[in-house]
Amino acid sequence: MCCFGQKKEHSHTNITNTRNGCNLYEGSWVKDNSYPVFNSSNCPYISTGFDCLKNGRPDLNYLKYRWQPKGCNSPRFDAVGFLNKLKGKKIMFVGDSISLEQWTSLVCLLHAAVPSSGIISENPRTVTFKDYGVTVIREPNQYLVDIENRVLKLDSIKGGRKWKDIDLLVFNTWLWWPRDDGKQPWDYIQDGGKIVKDMDRMEAFRKGLTTWANWVNSDIDPSKTKVYFRGITPTHFKGKEWGDPSAKGCARETEPIKGSTYPAGQPLQQKVALEVLRTIRKPVTLLDITTLSQLRKDAHVSFYGDKGKGKADCTHWCIAGLPETWNELLYASL
Secondary structure: EEEEEOOOOOOOEEEEEEEEEEEOOEEEEEEEOOOOOOOHOOOOOOOHHOOOOOOOOOOOHHHEEEEEOOOOOOEEEEEEEHHOOOOOOEEEEEEHHHHHHHHHHHHHHHHOOOOOOOEEEEOOOOOOOOOOEEEEEEEOOOOEEEEEOOOEEOOOOOOOOOOOOEEEEOOOOOOOOOOOOOOOOOOEEEEOEEEEOOOHHHHHHHHOOOOOOOHHHHHHHOOOOOEEEOOOOOOOOOHHHHHOOOOOOOOOOOOOOOOOOOOOOOOHHHHHHHHHHHOOOOOOOOOHHHHHOOOOOOEEEEOOOOOOOOOOEEEEOOOOHHHHHHHHHHHOOO
16 A cells, blocks of 8 residues: 655655555556446445436446456455454545545445445434444545635644544545636635635645645544545546547546556646655555546546536546445555
């Protein structure tokens, strides 16, 4: 796994992508008819907008791919093993709608394996597997930092009060940082003592994520809490990024990109996130799913999400689909 842990120099952290000497994040997608791991029609936790089968997607190939690391195998997701490893613990996913997708995928994986294990849905964001004492929570937070009175506060993170006593935390952010369509939930940005109407969004992202990194350094007790940051999940609106300028985004894409590299390379926001993660002194595990997700131009919701929009959704992912791989890698890290 890719881990960020303390080195002698506090300004640097050690990054490794290996498990028993093998990089689980370098590889390619291979056809595997034993997938999908669960039937989406049997999972009661999937939002309508993510259930591509229910919404009439005719091709099923996107369900039949398995991530194959180069030179080794990633452990198949073992729901009972996962629940036993985390017995009596709380797992929380903190982030945007992509975080919701990973949460949904995980509770569906667990539900499919142990449907009679005393599952309690306390509310739409919390599912407890009572027989194992495992609670899986989803905490919506698009920026990780605070918004108060429609002001985005880059150096304030009061949400941390709810996070620090959780046993396993999985964070993500980015999707809303570049948004400028008037639908973002803030009107001004506070940067230190200064309030501005707007600023360079990548710089705002860096500052907000740095506030989160400083919170991890100051408030997390690694003996009690394990922290993950899931890498940036890509969009597929521009076919030229994967070498097909004629493609209309992800619409009508039915196969992954062959090989292990994405022609457009790593997105800038992932590079910024890695730079910030290197400043963290406490152990943080990176779920480095960016490249393997870039290769899945076929796995988006496209036209098979919320009906009637008329525009392909090349941001979110079908469930079942790609998010199960993110959770397989989460399981591998345990």
